[in-house]
Amino acid sequence: MIWTVWQVNVRRLLHNPMELLLTFIVPIAFFSIFAVIFGGGVGIGTTPKIKVIALDQWDSEISRALVNDLTENQGLRFMRSPSETNLTTEEAKQLVRRGNVGMAMILKQYGDNVAVELLTDSSDQVAAQLVTAIVTESIVQAKVEQQQQSIRFAATSIPPGAAGPIPGNGAIANPVQVVDVIGEGKSNPVVSMYAAGIAVMFLLFGATGGGGALLEERENQTLERLLSTRLTMDQLLLGKWFYMTAIGTLQMLVMFAWAQLVFGVDLVGHFDGFLIMTLVTALAASAFGLFLATACRTRGQLSGISVVLVLTMSALGGSMVPRYVMSENLQQYGLCTFNAWALDGFDKVFWRELPVEALAPQLAVLLISGIVMLLAARILAIRWELD
Amino acid sequence: MAAAHHEPPVLELRDVEKSFGSLRAINSVSLALRGGEAVALLGPNGAGKTTLIRCICGLTRLDRGSMQILGHPIETEGIRSALGLVPQEIALYGDLTTKENLYAFARFNGLSRRASRERVRWALKWTGLEKRARDLVGFFSGGMKRRVNLACGVMHSPQILLLDEPTVGVDPQSRQRIFRMLEELRDAGTTILLTTHQLDEAEQQSDRIVIVDQGRIIADGSKNQLVEQSVGASRLVKIRVDRPLKGPLKMQNHLSGEPLGEAGKDVVTTRIDDVSHHLTDLLHSVRQNGYDVSDVEVHAPSLQHVFLHLTGNELRDG
Known part of the structure; x- marks a missing residue:
């Protein structure tokens, strides 16, 4: 029975060239446009707080003063107090790779001066430039203050004309060195992010469209006819859920295959993580589509609600604009959406290259919310069984 | 079957x-x-x-x-x-x-x-x-x-x-x-x-x-x-005569207790229970009143009549 529902829906799709086009080609077109526009790293204009940690490996007055200065900076948010940070460089790299922090600052001695190594995640194209500027400014400021103190000291204790060289004046040309701990040798991270973002957005649109087919069946009495056969509502919903999940998975696969062919995203190298994220995201999105359909009375109502919801979720969840450029509040609100969890998962797969186990939070949230939505859809559909 | x-x-x-x-x-x-x-x-x-x-x-x-x-x-x-x-x-x-x-x-x-x-x-x-x-x-x-x-x-x-x-x-x-x-x-x-x-x-x-x-x-x-x-087995009969009636026609008692038709009209309408016998008598009565019969219509009761009789509404009234 479920298999027959699945087959009917596949055949209906195959008989609709426009629907096929909307399912597989339009998302690719959208993604390509976004990838071309943002792939060069332009178009980002906000400056949220960047999550950082500092490792003071020199542990001198100068380095401590620099860290203190940086902690007061409005653009940075220290995830651990500098005094509590007792990490190795490798541990700091891991924190960056896992996305726990956006950047790690390692303060080292360079002669009499401090040098800062920034361990960055180059998927956030704003953070590296911003922190480099902030740290450089702080170092220069500290040096100027140091020089002023030296001059004052010299003016009071040394006779005029007897001043020697200013201590700590062994200036380094570039006190800040940026080290990309994730993106070395990889294609532009924004490309894989947009592949996932656009794919998830269209997955949601596809799912609400699939839910619309249920309302269409109800409106033209096909649903009643189906329910007068041996087919049960459970079987019908499950059949549709599996069908929509299969089509969604295929849609994502086509999208990422295109991304690999044209934009160099490494799909083959991350296929296990991609597949499990895609499957679970498609399951959740399909359940969302069925929930919306069963909650609505007409296709017109569904169409209006779904456009607003999907676009809002996509905007908040990072399908349109990366969440790291949003304010912290917005980033938190974004976690109420499928998109945010799905994109975080795809980010872990393609950018951070974390093992499948690291996807557990994202998979759990998507799966649980998908099952909850499906159960809600089932409960709402009771009214259609017995008017 | x-x-x-x-x-x-x-x-x-x-x-x-x-x-x-x-x-x-x-x-x-x-x-x-x-x-x-x-x-x-x-x-x-x-x-x-x-x-x-x-x-x-x-x-x-x-x-x-x-x-x-x-x-x-x-x-x-x-x-x-x-x-x-x-x-x-x-x-x-x-x-x-x-x-x-x-x-x-x-x-x-x-x-x-x-x-x-x-x-x-x-x-x-x-x-x-x-x-x-x-x-x-x-x-x-x-x-x-x-x-x-x-x-x-x-x-x-x-x-x-x-x-x-x-x-x-x-x-x-x-x-x-x-x-x-x-x-x-x-x-x-x-x-x-x-x-x-x-x-x-x-x-x-x-x-x-x-x-x-x-x-x-x-x-x-x-x-x-x-x-x-409902309406019974009677048939509706419409008889058209050769000229407008001068007044209602007097009929044999077993056909109608009251005179039929209206002055100025050329159609007489009535119901009969037994077509094979009463139709002949009806036509004979019309001729006896001095009119020639130019046309006769006999209508069997339809479901429409049944429905109308039972509900008081035409079927398509909804």
Whole structure:
């Protein structure tokens, strides 16, 4: 029975060239446009707080003063107090790779001066430039203050004309060195992010469209006819859920295959993580589509609600604009959406290259919310069984 | 096929009631169909016919009463597979071909893949749509869609077929085609319950007519039985005379106790119980009054008269 529902829906799709086009080609077109526009790293204009940690490996007055200065900076948010940070460089790299922090600052001695190594995640194209500027400014400021103190000291204790060289004046040309701990040798991270973002957005649109087919069946009495056969509502919903999940998975696969062919995203190298994220995201999105359909009375109502919801979720969840450029509040609100969890998962797969186990939070949230939505859809559909 | 009255009913409804808010859609309806019988539920739109069909299919929950299919309570697991439903709407997948629609509904009705394929072949032949098997149903004419709609309801060879206005909106030619298809099913022994608001459909396609109005069954029987029970066997006679009447005509006592016709009119209208004897007497009386008969019309009572008599409304008044 479920298999027959699945087959009917596949055949209906195959008989609709426009629907096929909307399912597989339009998302690719959208993604390509976004990838071309943002792939060069332009178009980002906000400056949220960047999550950082500092490792003071020199542990001198100068380095401590620099860290203190940086902690007061409005653009940075220290995830651990500098005094509590007792990490190795490798541990700091891991924190960056896992996305726990956006950047790690390692303060080292360079002669009499401090040098800062920034361990960055180059998927956030704003953070590296911003922190480099902030740290450089702080170092220069500290040096100027140091020089002023030296001059004052010299003016009071040394006779005029007897001043020697200013201590700590062994200036380094570039006190800040940026080290990309994730993106070395990889294609532009924004490309894989947009592949996932656009794919998830269209997955949601596809799912609400699939839910619309249920309302269409109800409106033209096909649903009643189906329910007068041996087919049960459970079987019908499950059949549709599996069908929509299969089509969604295929849609994502086509999208990422295109991304690999044209934009160099490494799909083959991350296929296990991609597949499990895609499957679970498609399951959740399909359940969302069925929930919306069963909650609505007409296709017109569904169409209006779904456009607003999907676009809002996509905007908040990072399908349109990366969440790291949003304010912290917005980033938190974004976690109420499928998109945010799905994109975080795809980010872990393609950018951070974390093992499948690291996807557990994202998979759990998507799966649980998908099952909850499906159960809600089932409960709402009771009214259609017995008017 | 006439129903054998000694057999137990294949479908039986007892004191069935259903209300929607304050509207009582079905009011104490009891009905029994015997194997092979064709019964028409005749009534205006909103009479409760479709609700009754939906109740039988389990799509609408009864407020009161009971139903049995093949002697089993309707709640019995799997018993509803004895029913086939042909809804009033074209409840098909317009973006599937004829063959795909038929196959899908065969499968939904529990047929195996092999049995489904065989039944699809039969259905294509039965509907006369063999050459359109691979065409999308959405592009069919209304009549062709109706045929596929009907076929999808009988893919599992149900013993009882429920048809809700099966010919609504189709041209006369397609209608006759659908009637022939239904006759084939009746010949094969399928019990048919069809709802209609078309008198000729009720007359042609049923052994028994059940007149429904405002949720109640107000008459049940063959056409002749209904006529006799309501308007009786009398015939309406219209006699046109050669010139306007000077005044009412005096008739023989057994024809009419009162004079007939009005001054200035050239038509006399009356009812007679026995055409073979009374028509001759009627014409003789007219001539005796000094008028020649130029035309005579004799009307047998129709279902329309029956319905009007029973409800006080024309059938299409709704």
